[in-house]
Amino acid sequence: MTNPATIAGLTSEATTEPATLGEAAYQRLRADIVAGGLEAGKPLRLEALRQRYGLSFSPLREALMRLQSERLVVSAALRGFAVAPLSREEIKDATETRILIECEALRRSMRDGDDDWEAGIVATFHALGRQVDRMAATAGKADVAEVLVMEERHHQFHRALISACGSPRLLELADQLSIETQRYRLPSLTGRNIGAPPRDVSAEHREIMDAALRRSGDATTLLAEHYRRTSASIQAAMA
Amino acid sequence: MTNPATIAGLTSEATTEPATLGEAAYQRLRADIVAGGLEAGKPLRLEALRQRYGLSFSPLREALMRLQSERLVVSAALRGFAVAPLSREEIKDATETRILIECEALRRSMRDGDDDWEAGIVATFHALGRQVDRMAATAGKADVAEVLVMEERHHQFHRALISACGSPRLLELADQLSIETQRYRLPSLTGRNIGAPPRDVSAEHREIMDAALRRSGDATTLLAEHYRRTSASIQAAMA
DNA sequence: ATTTCCATGATTTTCGAAAATATTCTATTG
DNA sequence: CAATAGAATATTTTCGAAAATCATGGAAAT
Incomplete structure (x- = not known):
């Protein structure tokens, strides 16, 4: 059975109580890795984790086995686990794979999407905009909780775009790649992000959205550029 | 130590000695699920598995957690695991996703592949042909071990085609989808396959191979057709 | 000085029992 | 007879100790 938390979203705020401790451990570990609470590359000693959680x-x-399948954790036999390291190569590969997956899913959604699909796009776009406005109002303070809410809304918007593709595999892959790339985005969003190019993400x-609703082939091109821009800025910051 | 290599010509990693019991369990369970030794849909009771292995x-x-991530096993919290069921929808989704992944990987390989890439294709094609000839000689007897060897060679050929793509993610996804679709292929290969359309797979x-070595765009079209033909024949047999 | 070997401590991996939960069966009620 | 509640059973999940393995450091040998 697919994990509802994977589909539902990214953050640790579980809308539903995890049924088993294994599930809870998975959710908490994943949230801590993505948010940076567990530093990239750092060994994950079981005794330390036992105390922490x-x-x-x-x-x-x-x-940890599950997280390893999702590339958030690495391990060597009899030598334990570690938080997967961050690298330019990884963000590049993850981004290009994500573009491949999501553009195909977007094409299919534009072909098959109905009124509900369109409504979902408009609704999540609106919710994302509200959250961005709210954060702009309290500018200066890069509250990590607020950033996580925004990332969740951001994810919901992008997921709405491809939600009518009809392929469980493509949707699951998109979710996984979204989580992976979020690891790279979060530091630059909470940090004070000096030297970032002036970029109107909302306009993008x-x-x-407009191209997708028009069922225009431009949508996939714009989506790819959107992701490549973010990836490039992350890579530049990783000098 | 019990060597599963006799049963599992399935994957390259099956030939190396597993370092931990967890790894061994993963390999043996996966081999048994793919080969049908564990029936699709059947519950996997831990007590039974404990005795069996x-x-x-x-x-x-x-x-089981790892196999769940690879869609070979399903589970519901507190209700245990089961072998993932087979369905027309699944083979369809798996095949189309595989085509998306492998065609992209083939495009990149044709762009970047060097002499070693070409040599790998020719070598694995030859090895596959030898195995097919060997099996044709002893026709009539659909030996399951021989079929597994052939499937392994088949996999090696297709992997050689995309091996120069430069993306660890695409290669891993291709491997996973290869395993998944193998579950569907094996029954029809070991069974006496009545009513199968006369099809020259070697010619395909x-x-x-020829198109790939020519770096021709036809290669991806031919590859997609190759997979779709197999998928269609499997779906037809699942009436 | 460098290497090799072994003891020591740290860590992972595995086990089987105990706890928690689901499922089945039976008895009782409406 | 159908439905329900509760006990009995089956199964999963969790725990902490034991076993297996790795990492460290120091002594002996080259």
Whole structure:
């Protein structure tokens, strides 16, 4: 059965209580890795995790195996686990793979999407805009909780675009790649982001939305450029 | 130590000795699911698995978590695991996703592939042909071990085609989708395959190879057709 | 000075029992 | 007879100790 948290969203705020400790460990570990609470490259000692989360080895190991499949954790046999390192190569590969997956899913959604699909795009675009406005009002303070809410809205918008593709695999892959790339985005969003190019992300979103609703082939091009711009700025910051 | 290499010509990693029991459980479970030794849809009771493989719960659960990420196993919280069911929808989605992934990887490989890439294609094509000839000689007997060897060679050929793509993600996804679709192919290969359309698979492989070595855009079209033909025949047999 | 070997401590991996939860069966009620 | 509640059973999930393995450091040998 697919994990509802994977589909539902990114953040640790579980709308539903996890049924097992293994599931809880998975969600908390993933949230901490993505948000940087567990530093990239750092070894994940089981004894330390046991104390940190108040769990036993079994559910922790289960969660770590899952996270390893999602490339958030690496491991060597008998040598334990570590938070997957960040690298320019990885963000590049993740971004290009994401573009491949999401552009195909967007093409199919534009072909098959109905009124509900369109409504979902408009609704999530609006919600994202509201959140961006709210954060602009309290400018200066890069509150990490607020940033996480915005990232969740951002994810919901992009997911709405491809939600009518009809392929569970493409949607799951898109979710996984979204999580992976979020690891790279978050530091630059919470940090004070000096030297970032002046970029109107909201305008990019609006263009993508408009093209998608027009069922125009431009939508995939705009989507790819949107992701490549973000990736390039991250890579530049990783000098 | 029990060597699964006799049963599993399935993957390259199956030939190397697993370092942990969890890894061994993963390999043996996967081989048994793909080969049909564990029936699709059937519940995987831990007590039964413990006896069958002579392992404790921990490594078994670890392996099952990994297999769940690869869509070979499904589970519901507190209700245990089951072999992932087979369905027309799944083989369709898996095939189309595989085409998306491998065609992109083939395009990149044709763009960047060097002499070693070409040599790998020619070598694996030859090895596959030898195996097919060997099996044609002993026709009538659909030996499951021989079929597994052939599937392994088949996989190696297709992997050689895309091996120069430069993306670890695309290669890993292709491997996973290859395993998934193998579950669907094996029954029809071991069974006596009545009513199958007369199809020269070797000729298809040669055409794909030739086009790839010519760096012709036809290669991706031929590859897609190759996979779609197989998928269609499987779906037809699933009436 | 460098290497090799072994003891020591740290860490991962595995096990089987215990706890938690689901499922089945039976008895009872409406 | 159908439906329900509760006990009994089956199964999953979790725990902490034990076993296996790796990492570290120091002594002996070259």
